[in-house]
Amino acid sequence: MPKLGMSMEEGTVTEWHVADGDRVEAGQILYTLETDKTANEVPSPLAGVIKLIAVAGRATRSVRSLPNSNTDLVADEQSLAPPPSAEVTVEPLGARIETRDGESLIEAAWRSGFYWPTVCGGRAECTACVIRILSGGEQSPPPDAREAGQLERVRRRTGETAAIRLACCIRPAGTVVVEKKGVRRRLR
C-alpha cells in the first residue's frame, strides 16, 4: 500500500476503478485509498493485467507492515510485466504486424489497420481467423484448452495437418511467419 503522507499509518481501499483481469496502462487510476485524513485515487505503477487480492471496503492495511508494497493491493509483479512482443509476417500479403504488450495477433492486426477474417469478432468461437504457422512461433505461449479444442475441430473438418493457431488466441513472441488468406489493409 502506498504511503500517502508522513503520518499515514493505515489505509482502506474504498473503491476499485478496475476489475479483476482488466488490462491497464501505467498511470491509469486503479483504486481509491482512504486514510483518516484524506482520500486519493491511486494510479497503476506499471502497464499490465490486474489481479485483485483485496475487496473494496475491507482492505485496511498497516503501512508499516507493507513497506514496499505499492503493488500489493493491485497485482503481483509478474502479472504486470508485459509479455514479449513479436514481429509477425502474414503471407501471402507480406504484411508485417508488430504485437505489443501481450496482444493477440488479431488485435495487433486490427490496431495496425488490417482486415482479418472473423465471424465471432475475436471470441474464439468461429475459427474463421485460423492461421498456419510457417516458421517461428516456438516462443509463443501454447494454446489453452479452449483454443486447442477449436483447433482440433478445424483439423477434423479440413484434414489440416500443418501447425495451426487461432489469430484471436495466439499471443505471438519472437519472429513468426504465418499464412492467412483474406487479410488485407483496410481502406481509410
Ligand code: FES
Ligand atoms: S475470430 Fe472467431 S475464432 Fe478467432
